[in-house]
Amino acid sequence: MTDQPVIAGFFPDPSICRVGDTYYLVNSSFEYLPGVPVHTSTDLVNWTQIGNALTRPEQVAEHDGYGSAGIFAPTIRHHEGTFWIIGTNVNDIPLGRGHFLIHAQDPAGPWSDPIYVPEAIGIDPDIVWNESGTAYVTWCSLNPAEPGIRSAPVDTTTGTLLAPAQQLWSGTGLSFPEGPHLYRIDGWWYLLLAEGGTERGHAVTIARARKIEGPYEAAPSNPILSHRSLPHPVQNTGHADLVQLADGNWAAVHLGVRPRGQTPGFHVNGRETFLVGVDWADGWPVVDDSRYTASSIDRTxxxxxxxxxxxxxxxxxxxxxxxxxxxxxxxxxxxxxxxxxxxxxxxxxxxxxxxxxxxxxxxxxxxxxxxxxxxxxxxxxxxxxxxxxxxxxxxxxxxxxxxxxxxxxxxxxxxxxxxxxxxxxxxxxxxxxxxxxxxxxxxxxxxxxxxxxxxxxxxxxxxxxxxxxxxxxxxxxxxxxxxxxxxxxxxxxxxxxxxx
Structure with a gap:
């Protein structure tokens, strides 16, 4: 991995999708409005912000701006000609609204007013479609009675769950299993997680199952990405999202920080977006952190x-x-x-x-x-x-x-x-x-x-x-x-x- 981000500054929790030869990426925005910045790239290395997905009060009401509240960990996907973003406004959790789901024909916007998923209370939602075209929402549950990573089919026009949610996996045993993403690859369902907390112990883990409901088996090489306890200038690496390139190869974006100063080290520009290559061996992803080199850009x-x-x-x-x-x-x-x-x-x-x-x-x-x-x-x-x-x-x-x-x-x-x-x-x-x-x-x-x-x-x-x-x-x-x-x-x- 390069020691420089591909999107520098406070752009955490990246999620990515590809349409043709073009990639689109979104990040968390927390208390800041407009929310959910949208970037685009044709080479995964050079990115341009083309807008923000949440631009008006009908999508997110103005609020008191409590630090690190607001919009958590959106996921962007493209399905049958439409772009979709699912995310969490944690200010809405006490209101029972659950995750929000918006869509657009153009990722630069405008994006639709939100549809809420009130039966899914938690953070870091993901959306994926199965072979028959049914959408599934997957999230990190905040309900102590129903812990872990949960998933259910959802009606994207109403936000109603079409079946009771099921627990998929609770991770490898590290703290805070979150940030789930589901992928259908070569006859397997892969579930990618962030574990260990978004500090120095952060890590990326993965499991797979033949059916979306499971049971899921963990990769023997977990975690597949982490810099914990390593003398690397980039730390807190985690919260990844996989993407297949147009040529069939794979890559992943993830967050990291660049701490400086005396121990414990201090990161000041926030959690940033980094890029790694991905190979596959024995049906499991293997991270190649030296494949990409960030190019030099003057942000004056x-x-x-x-x-x-x-x-x-x-x-x-x-x-x-x-x-x-x-x-x-x-x-x-x-x-x-x-x-x-x-x-x-x-x-x-x-x-x-x-x-x-x-x-x-x-x-x-x-x-x-x-x-x-x-x-x-x-x-x-x-x-x-x-x-x-x-x-x-x-x-x-x-x-x-x-x-x-x-x-x-x-x-x-x-x-x-x-x-x-x-x-x-x-x-x-x-x-x-x-x-x-x-x-x-x-x-x-x-x-x-x-x-x-x-x-x-x-x-x-x-x-x-x-x-x-x-x-x-x-x-x-x-x-x-x-x-x-x-x-x-x-x-x-x-x-x-x-x-x-």
Whole structure:
């Protein structure tokens, strides 16, 4: 395996399908809206985001944006000319809705309103069709009375189960068997799982049966993929999905992280999407982690918000950006503090190890903030109220003001956040994964507030399933956003193609 992802940044729980010579991939999006990013590729290595599947309140209602809630582990499949996505909105579980099922003719959208599967309560659903065309939904049960991986035929027009659910397999005995995917291959039904938890013990296991209902026998070489206890720069490997290539060969996408800093290591950009080759031996898949090499892509962008539609990279926290932004008649974007659920933060994923992001906005009718966020309790940011720039860091319950600075009169400052290389101690160890520098500049020069430990914006400290995002929010009134730029300091070997 390359040590670089094919889709870098907070793009976890990948699921993939192929139509002809083109591949389509979706990921979890958790509290961020629009949800379920959709990427496409023709070579499995270079990917372009073509949209998001959940783009309107009829599909997912705006919500309070609780960290790492929202949309879990969707699966994408293509069947008889139609694309299908099945996923879980964990905010809906208390409402008894079960998994949601949407479909589209074009994976770029629009996608349909959801059909719910209320009898299937759990996470990480999969959908597959048997030889007679009956759809089966398979999921990780959250019902203690019915544990393990369960499956049942389903009516895709109503969400009604057509027979009682049956338990298929509980995995190899590792913790948290989840992320099931079923495949019909050479007369066998194969059930692929994630086990061991999505931390350092993460692993991919597989079993097979002659009938979809089982019984399932485990592969003798399980786990077929794991980096647990190995000195590999990519860790937490798991939650895979198989795909057959047009030439008959096989591959798999899976999630992983790139931890840095002193033990236990800190991953900051989230769980990312990686790619491996797959061979078959004695009827079982064998992972070839050296088959693919991620190509070099520069993900630099500058957005001046000249288009009527926002680029699909832009997200809100439990809110759709269209609910709190609108084009300005004078170019740029107006960002408002209009009341509503969630957090009206216009944000995008950080995708590189070392990078710089800047923004410029005027605050004649309010105040705004430029920040780097892991969740609402872990962020570093710069606030501008039309007169003064204030730097602050928030770590858990503590919000600390670093300092203030006044730009030249009449000048809207450029605010800068940079993820920089960590300090290396004399014995060659970096304590932190990186340093986050906060700065602001005007026509007279730049004021640097300082560089702060990146560990506190990592999952190992804050918990959860997401990664860093950076963005702009209005704190009071309305701000006029002129631009946001993102520039990797060093182009790394990954392959997320920047959107135009």
């Amino acid at each position: 962008f500058e957005d001046r918000f000249d288009d009527a539609l926002l680029n699909p990279r832009w997200l809100g926290v439990g809110r759709y950006p269209t609910s709190f932004t609108r084009p300005s008649p004078e170019a740029g974007l107006l960002v408002e503090t209009e009341a509503g659920q969630g957090r009206a933060l216009l944000c995008s994923r950080a995708t590189d190890n070392v990078w710089t992001a800047t923004t410029s906005f005027t605050a004649d009718k309010g105040s705004g903030r430029f920040l780097l966020r892991l969740d609402d309790r872990h962020w570093y940011g710069l606030t501008y109220d039309g007169a003064t720039v204030t730097a602050a860091v928030t770590i858990g319950p503590f919000e600390h003001t670093i300092g203030t600075w006044t730009p030249a009169n009449g000048t809207a400052p450029v605010l800068r956040i940079s993820a920089q290389t960590a300090q290396v101690l004399p014995h060659g160890v970096s304590l932190e994964p990186d340093l986050i520098e906060l700065a602001a500049s005007d026509t007279d020069g730049e004021h640097v507030f300082g560089a702060f430990d990146g560990r506190y914006l990592s999952t190992e400290v804050a918990g959860g399933f997401t990664g860093r995002v950076f963005g702009v929010e209005a704190l009071t009134g309305e701000i006029h956003l002129h631009s946001v730029t993102y520039t990797p300091t060093h182009t790394v070997s990954d392959t997320t193609e920047p959107a135009a």
